[in-house]
Amino acid sequence: MSDSNEDNGSLASAEYWEAAANGWALHQEFFRRFTAPVSERLVNMLALEPGQRVLELAAGIGDTGFLAAARILPGGVLVCSDRAESMLSGARARAQELGIDNVEFSVLDAEWIDLPVASVDRVLCRWGYMLMTDIGAALRETRRVLRPDGKLALAAWDSLAHNPWAREPGAVLAERGLTSPSAADGPGPFALGDSERLRTMLADAGFGEIEIDAIDLVESHSDFDSFFDIRLDISRSFHDAVMSQPEAVITEIRAELQDRLAQYTAADGSLAIPGRTLVAVATA
DSSP: OOOTTOOHHHHTOHHHHHHHHHHHHHTHHHHHHHHHHHHHHHHHHTTOOTTOEEEESSOTTOHHHHHHHHHTTTTOEEEEEESOHHHHHHHHHHHHHHTOOSEEEEEOBTTBOOSOTTOEEEEEEESOGGGSSOHHHHHHHHHHHEEEEEEEEEEEEOOGGGOHHHHHHHHHHHHTTSSOOOOTTSOSTTTTOSHHHHHHHHHHTTOEEEEEEEEEEEEEESSHHHHHHHHHHHOHHHHHHHHTSOHHHHHHHHHHHHHHTGGGBOTTSOEEEEEEEEEEEEEO
């Protein structure tokens, strides 16, 4: 759930996600509720069976993969991977909390996956490929490690127009000159927000039987303060852009953003902000 105002270099760096891990762990229950429909859909798309070996790329704190882990028992193994060791620390804690023991944890770079050819049956990646410096290389690597007829299921945010939870904070900062828009062809939350581009990149990587759908989501908050505080905690660039300003300017930024989100705010002050993600499944 990276915001649109993230710069390309930061999003593609392990250092960025190492720094972001604490915020994601702090708000994991919020993320779990918001993203549950996507995780369930991805796992269902894989048609999992007992005994399979499943790789999750860019796993974060691991919730999507942990759904898969239960479905590949007995005998199946989940490889929970991320570029950031601090993210995996959160995933280990979550696995222990859930009592999941058929999981291996590994620091892996999706653009060069340190696994043998044809060594996994399924690959999961929720909102990861779009943030990678070379998306094509990551997809080709994914196909390389998949066994023949293995499946990939991924999620990538639809266009910015369908995701005001990111569009509005980004617009407020951009209009003040505090951030620069991401390059259209660079990594970012919406780099795969065009279904035809996503389909083409999967096909170019050698995948077939490609199916793409969209899922509408609602990001719910009890009040604006909840929305704003979570943004500060999970997005380093949003945090740094906002908190580097004088207190009076921070107050103005909050007021501007709250005004922009008024259309999604109920009479009691609660927020229901729409979002939309693409989901895809493809066969190696």
